[in-house]
Every structure is written in structure tokens, then in C-alpha cells.
Amino acid sequence: MIEPRTLKGFRDHxxxxxxxxxxxxxxxxxxYRSYGFAPIDTPALEYLEILTGKGSExxxxxxxxxxxxxxxxxxxxxxxxxxxxxxCAQHIAALGTPFKRYHMATVWxxxxxxxxxxxxxxxxxxxxxxxxxxxxxxEMVLVVHDLLRAIGLEKFTIRVNxxxxxxxxxxxxxxxxxxxxxxxxxxxxxxxxxxxxxAELAAHGVTAAAATTLLSLATLEGPPADxxxxxxKIxxxxxxxxxxxxxxEQLLAGVAQSGVGAGxxxxxxxxxxxxxxxxxxxxxSFLDELPSLGSICSGGRYDNLAGLYTKQxxxxxxxxxxxxxxxxxxxELGRLELVETPAELFLVFFxxxxxxxxxxxxxxxxxxxxxxxxxxxxKRVGQQLKLAAxxxxxxxxxxxxxxxxxxTAQFKxxxxxxxxxxxxxxxxxVLADAVHSQLEGIRAGH
RNA sequence: GUGGCUAUAGCUCAGUUGGUUAGAGCACUAGAUUGUGAUUCUAGGGGUCGCGGGUUCGAGUCCCGUUAGCCACCCCA
Numbered sequence: 001m002i003e004p005r006t007l008k009g010f011r012d013h014x015x016x017x018x019x020x021x022x023x024x025x026x027x028x029x030x031x032y033r034s035y036g037f038a039p040i041d042t043p044a045l046e047y048l049e050i051l052t053g054k055g056s057e058x059x060x061x062x063x064x065x066x067x068x069x070x071x072x073x074x075x076x077x078x079x080x081x082x083x084x085x086x087x088c089a090q091h092i093a094a095l096g097t098p099f100k101r102y103h104m105a106t107v108w109x110x111x112x113x114x115x116x117x118x119x120x121x122x123x124x125x126x127x128x129x130x131x132x133x134x135x136x137x138x139e140m141v142l143v144v145h146d147l148l149r150a151i152g153l154e155k156f157t158i159r160v161n162x163x164x165x166x167x168x169x170x171x172x173x174x175x176x177x178x179x180x181x182x183x184x185x186x187x188x189x190x191x192x193x194x195x196x197x198x199a200e201l202a203a204h205g206v207t208a209a210a211a212t213t214l215l216s217l218a219t220l221e222g223p224p225a226d227x228x229x230x231x232x233k234i235x236x237x238x239x240x241x242x243x244x245x246x247x248x249e250q251l252l253a254g255v256a257q258s259g260v261g262a263g264x265x266x267x268x269x270x271x272x273x274x275x276x277x278x279x280x281x282x283x284x285s286f287l288d289e290l291p292s293l294g295s296i297c298s299g300g301r302y303d304n305l306a307g308l309y310t311k312q313x314x315x316x317x318x319x320x321x322x323x324x325x326x327x328x329x330x331x332e333l334g335r336l337e338l339v340e341t342p343a344e345l346f347l348v349f350f351x352x353x354x355x356x357x358x359x360x361x362x363x364x365x366x367x368x369x370x371x372x373x374x375x376x377x378x379k380r381v382g383q384q385l386k387l388a389a390x391x392x393x394x395x396x397x398x399x400x401x402x403x404x405x406x407x408t409a410q411f412k413x414x415x416x417x418x419x420x421x422x423x424x425x426x427x428x429x430v431l432a433d434a435v436h437s438q439l440e441g442i443r444a445g446h
Numbered sequence: 447g448u449g450g451c452u453a454u455a456g457c458u459c460a461g462u463u464g465g466u467u468a469g470a471g472c473a474c475u476a477g478a479u480u481g482u483g484a485u486u487c488u489a490g491g492g493g494u495c496g497c498g499g500g501u502u503c504g505a506g507u508c509c510c511g512u513u514a515g516c517c518a519c520c521c522c523a
Binding site for chain 2: 003005006007008058059061062079107109111112113114115116117118121122123124184294295296297298320321322323324325326348350351380381382383384385386387388389390396398400401402410412414417419
């Protein structure tokens with residue numbers, strides 16, 4: 001016997017989890033489409049040179065790579081951004097700009113695992129490419145907001161910053177060369193104490209005075225107007241810094257004008273994002289009840305997506321929902337509704353003399369748009385109902401020989417155990433309509 | 447990749463200083479009940495104690511390795 005097992009960081013998805021996952025994917029799809037983002041897909045495998053082209057050492061280490069059957073060096077995509085850059089270089093002429101796409105697909109990273117961090121996981125990216133308009137930045141934040149709301153989250157915070165604010169200050173402090181190290185240190189402020197971050201900055205050769213300035217910048221918080229005023233002072237007359245502050249101001253104004261609740265989107269000058277290709281607005285979003293989970297939806301603006309693959313400059317802005325991390329968080333918070341069936345009605349196989357009737361009834365109900373599972377064996381009714389309840393069916397339809405004789409049916413609400421008698425007099429349309437309205441009633445009750 | 451903690455039935459866990467055929471609750475199957483999810487009762491199935499090696503008369507228990515999960519670092523979704 002071969003021991004059945006899965007690789008570290010790779011998981012099976014049982015129906016309860018898979019249904020929860022598909023539900024969120026459906027929501028993401030709906031929200032992205034509501035802003036006009038169009039779906040695309042790309043291959044899981046790419047030529048290795050495409051993936052390693054601009055990757056850091058870190059991504060190179062995490063990349064799954066091998067030689068394929070034709071002797072080609074290939075790699076599995078570790079995010080959706082790099083393949084999208086290659087995609088744009090090949091197709092943007094035909095697509096035209098600005099181009100808005102979403103892409104929901106599996107990616108692979110051979111890094112160490114942890115809660116909500118796997119080696120195979122799914123990303124749900126959306127980007128607007130080929131425009132530098134601040135409206136695209138605003139839309140990015142609005143999509144993140146709408147998405148988290150549509151998922152049913154109430155307690156979340158979207159934290160925004162602009163890379164240029166930090167870049168301007170770093171330049172003024174003469175630290176432009178060390179910006180990557182410095183930004184990574186500042187990014188730890190969520191977890192580490194300011195003193196610890198100051199020590200790390202000193203290790204990078206930052207003077208105490210400069211460290212104090214950076215920390216006072218990164219720890220700013222409060223109402224957006226106050227933070228913006230304070231940021232304005234710190235960036236002084238750095239042109240880059242002022243551009244960043246202005247962009248944040250415009251973004252926050254747009255967010256408010258779009259009707260987003262106050263406090264949902266806050267300025268957090270410590271948000272830097274590890275990835276160096278971001279050049280403008282950056283965004284992270286956190287569950288208020290589970291900040292340690294990390295950001296569940298992050299993104300930002302970049303100047304030149306596909307510079308490695310084409311001479312055409314392609315600025316853009318976009319973000320990515322980490323659905324596996326989000327699901328891990330929702331599960332931990334007990335916010336996952338775990339049902340094991342996508343169907344809404346369980347049709348009991350009561351009497352095998354009436355098989356033909358059951359089949360007709362099931363077909364009629366399905367034709368009316370209802371998802372119906374007909375039990376394949378005429379086992380004891382109690383057992384069938386028990387299974388239906390366990391699987392999470394909202395309702396069951398019980399029709400035995402007595403009911404067939406009387407032209408009735410029992411509609412059973414499995415949550416409340418309440419049975420309702422339906423009179424259908426052998427008319428399938430009447431039955432389907434009655435079942436439909438009963439199911440509507442259950443849905444409305446939730 | 448580095449360090450720490452953990453691994454016993456489908457699930458949650460007991461298992462004494464190492465000592466006979468490894469237990470409980472829940473779940474599952476069958477029946478009491480050939481027309482309805484409960485309760486109760488009866489019977490039943492299910493465990494190479496993660497895997498491999500070592501110490502010992504004897505290992506679920508001690509030691510080493512390994513795999514997986516969790517936590518911290520790193521990085522990030």
C-alpha cells in the first residue's frame with residue numbers, strides 16, 4: 001500500500017471548505033466585474049527566465065523550477081503579477097489602454113508554512129494598466145473596500161500610504177540608497193516596538209537623528225486631516241514627498257466622496273510593502289479582530305510593470321486578495337458557514353414504486369432553477385433526513401405513497417424541524433412553485 | 447532556510463516512575479421501531495500509538511533521525 005499523503009504546504013479541500021472558498025471567489029468575481037475588470041488567465045508554467053527576470057533572491061529561492069520533457073528550464077508562477085507583465089508585453093497592443101483585468105488562480109511558493117501560509121495558494125488579483133490617473137488609484141481602494149464588505153466583513157481597516165512620502169524623506173536624509181532596508185525595518189512597526197526598529201535602523205547605518213525623524217513619520221496616526229498636516233511638515237520641501245502627500249489627500253477625498261464610511265480607510269505612514277516595484281500609493285488591509293494574520297488584501301501603484309519584456313512603459317495600479325489567508329482567518333474567527341452541499345433541497349427516496357414520480361419531480365424542480373439532490377436509495381426515511389441535516393441542506397421534501405394518493409407533499413425545514421404540507425394535486429408546476437416559495441421563505445428568514 | 451513546541455480511533459483527548467490483549471466521550475454501522483433528524487437501550491466496526499532506527503528482559507512512554515502541523519525569525523497573500 002502507498003501511504004496517502006499530501007506535500008508540506010499543499011492541501012486537500014473538502015466540500016465544506018471548497019464551498020466556502022467558491023463563495024468568496026464568486027463574490028470577488030462579482031465585485032471586480034462591477035467595476036469593469038475583465039477576466040484573463042495565463043499558464044501555470046512559464047519559461048524560467050520570465051519568472052526570474054526581475055525576481056529578488058528571495059523569490060528565486062522560493063520558485064518551483066524544473067526541466068521539462070523537452071529540456072526547457074521552466075518554473076511555476078509564484079504570483080500573478082509577473083505573468084501579467086509578460087502577458088501585457090505580448091498583448092497590450094491588441095487590448096489597448098487603459099486595460100482592466102482580474103485574474104484568480106493558484107500560485108506556488110516553496111517557502112516555510114504557517115497558519116494561512118501555504119506553498120500552494122490562490123490569489124485574486126485585479127489591476128488597471130496603462131494609466132497614471134489618480135482615479136485608478138481611487139478605484140483600487142474602492143474595490144478592496146467593496147470586496148471586503150461583500151464578503152460580509154464589518155471589522156476591517158484599509159491602510160494606505162504613498163511610497164513617495166517615504167522616498168522624499170529618505171532622499172532628504174541622504175538615505176535613498178538604503179531605502180529597501182530602511183523600508184523593511186519600518187514595515188515591522190506593526191509587530192516590533194519603535195525602540196527595536198530604531199536599533200535595526202542604526203544597524204543599517206541610519207543616524208539617531210534620522211531614525212527619530214523616520215519613526216515620528218511612521219508612527220503618525222489619527223484623523224486623516226491631522227496625519228496629512230503632520231506629513232506635510234515632515235516632508236518639508238521635498239518635491240517627491242509633497243507629491244506623495246498630495247496623492248494621499250486626493251485619495252482620501254475621493255474615498256469620502258464615494259460614500260465609504262469614515263475610519264474604514266486610514267493613512268498609515270508605516271505601510272511600505274516589501275516589494276520594491278511599488279512607486280506610489282500602497283495599500284494593505286487587516287481584520288481588526290485578527291491583526292496578526294497580516295494583510296489579506298494588498299496592492300499599490302507601480303510605474304513600469306513590464307519593463308523587462310517590452311519598451312512600452314506600462315504604469316498601473318492593482319491589488320490582490322489572499323483568499324487562503326482570509327479563509328484561515330474567517331475559520332479562526334468562527335465566521336465560516338460550513339455546509340457540505342451546494343444543493344438547497346433534499347428529495348427523500350421514500351417508496352421505490354414511485355421512482356418515476358421522484359425523477360419527474362426532481363427534473364421539474366431543477367427546471368425551475370432549484371438545486372435538488374435526490375437520494376439514490378430507498379433507505380429508511382429517518383436515516384435519509386439525518387444525512388440531509390448533517391450535510392446542511394436547508395430543507396427536505398418528503399412524499400410517500402400516502403402523499404402521492406392525496407396529492408400532497410411535506411416540505412420540511414431541516415433547521416427548525418417544522419413540516420409544511422403542500423397541496424399540489426399531481427400538478428408538477430404547482431409543486432415547483434410552492435417549493436420555490438418555501439425555499440424563498442427560508443432564505444429570507446436568514 | 448534557522449530555532450522552539452507538538453503528533454495516540456473519523457473528531458476531541460486520557461494513558462501513572464517503561465510492565466500483560468491501548469481506553470473514554472462524540473461520530474459511524476446494525477437493531478429495538480417495514481412513515482420522519484430527538485431521547486433511551488443493545489450489539490458492532492474502526493488504532494502498524496505519524497514513520498524509521500536505537501536503548502531495554504520489556505517502549506505509546508526514554509534517545510536519535512525523519513515527515514507533517516503550529517509558533518518565532520525571514521519573507522509575504
